Amino acid sequence: MFFFGFIIFLIGAVVGSFVDALVWRTKERLPIVFARSICTTCHAMISWFDNIPIFSFFILRGRCRSCQTPIAFRYPIVEAIVGVLFVVVGYAHRFSVTPEFIRDAFLATLLVVVFLYDFFYGEILDRFTTIPAIILFFASLVFGWATPQSMGLGIALGAGFFFAQFIVSKGRWIGGGDIRLGAFMGVVLGWPNILSALFFAYTVGALVSIVLLAVKKKKMTDETPFGTYLALGTFATMLYGDRMIAWYLGFLR
Ligand SMILES: [Zn+2]
Incomplete structure (x- = not known):
């Protein structure tokens, strides 16, 4: 299992080096x-x-x-992080190469791209959300990963949540990219995990903002690339959503 984990880490590191190139080349239109x-x-x-990752x-x-x-x-940091994420995904799937493992490794890669692009350039690009969401929607039906009802409700809540903020703020808080990322999250997570991911993203976002304000790295007026927190929330919920919901509910009892 250690050997398998190490191989998965190396594959992740190679994918990580591609991810870095993809983000940079997309921005530079290369x-x-x-x-x-x-x-x-x-x-x-x-x-x-x-050009060997990390090494x-x-x-x-x-x-x-x-x-x-x-x-x-x-570069080496992103390579190492994607390597570690692949191992985390592998662990969640008991290190067996199933269609679900491949799906989650692919989604993890995509979420790192969304994270980095929003972190560095403050933008969420459609090509990284809408197109994969459509592919995943049909793949989920074929493989029986999710019901159309669950995904439909997930899309309505994910996209609706940001659309409502878009309307209320007249487009000042939220861009179209957030709405489409919300729809993507809805397809990936479905009902009720979409709620868990949004809650996670806002909690982590608030905690990070408090810390950054406290150490004066940030002003109250600074914009937060919120897509980064959404990507984190989606990754965590994708693998551990059920346990997270049980954990939240534990606080309410
Ligand atoms: Zn040079």
Whole structure:
């Protein structure tokens, strides 16, 4: 099992390096498929042996081989995080490669993309939410993962929750990206887990804001990239939603 976990970690790290490239290339409007890796400063081609996730960063001591510009620490960190997330997903599925494991590994990857894009660029792009939501909706019907009623109610609540805020604030608090991310969450989580994910996102968001305000890293007027908390909430609920609901209810008794 340790060996299997290690293999899954390595696969996750490779996916993580792709995720980083995907986020950056999407923002810079560069081609994504069949593009060779280049240094973002000197544009030198990066050979395969300098492009091994996590490992190469330390071999190169965090600098580009040709121009010596420091490589952002974010690259090995994202690679390691996706590696760990894959292991978490593997653990939740008892380390057996099932369609559900593949689905959750794919969703975890997607959520990291949403997280990073919102964190760095303050935007939630449709291509990372709406299109996967449509694919997942039909895959869920085919594999019997969720009923159309559960997903329908999830979409209504997820999208409706943000749409209501959009209307109330006349578009000041919420953008269209949040509404579509809400619909995506509805498909992924269904009823009643969508509620759990929203609650989780707001709780973590509030706690992080309090900490950041306390250490004066943040002003009251700063905008929070809320998509990052929604991505976290979706990931946690996707794997442990049932237990989370039991846990919340434990407080009410
Ligand atoms: Zn360079």
